[in-house]
Amino acid sequence: MPRRLAVVALGSVLRAIFGYYFLVLVVRIVGRRPGKQLTPFEFVLIFFLGGLMLTGIVANEMSLANAVCQIIAISVAHYALVWIRMRSSRVSRFLDGTPLILMEGGHWRSRTMRKMRISYSDVMAMGRDQGLKTFDEMGTVTLERNGEMSILPAEDQNQ
Structure with missing residues (x-):
């Protein structure tokens, strides 16, 4: 056996x-x-x-x-x-979905954030990962198709 x-x-x-x-x-x-x-x-x-x-x-x-x-x-x-x-x-x-703008020109798109169940602290945590300390340093925040957030610093948008 x-x-x-x-x-x-x-x-x-x-x-x-x-x-x-x-x-x-x-x-x-x-x-x-x-x-x-x-x-x-x-x-x-x-x-x-x-x-x-x-x-x-x-x-x-x-x-x-x-x-x-x-x-x-x-x-x-x-x-x-x-x-x-x-x-x-x-x-x-x-x-695949489409990229969604969460913040642009210092203005939040609260409706989009609620729909995607993303909090301001989630965005700030991602910003800290990129070396940003405050929301004022963020220009545009985009929720990409793959679920990652792209954050362009405010100074990069003036160029």
Whole structure:
């Protein structure tokens, strides 16, 4: 009985290793972008593929084959969606969003900030990361498509 348990455990380990390498290959083929530039639908893709592979790893060999087929199908669907996104600005705006101005010329866009659930202290924390000490030093604050905030110092806007 212990020998059968070792064979089962080894099979599970080998499926996990295969799953890892397969996902790395698929993500590499599907496309790459820096981590901070991942769009929401790319995060969904990564987690979804991981969930599909997990099913194949913890179950039997038939589940592994199904997981591989599902991952290939989802990867092709993702590639098609990226292709459509590159050709349609409307689809791109829907999937990636658009940059939103939170502050411009010393005036806050409070409605936008409430809608995005961003507080003034969130903006100030980002400003401190960039070496700014007060709100007066900030010219334009933009919430970018990837969720990061861009802060242009007030002096840079006069140029």
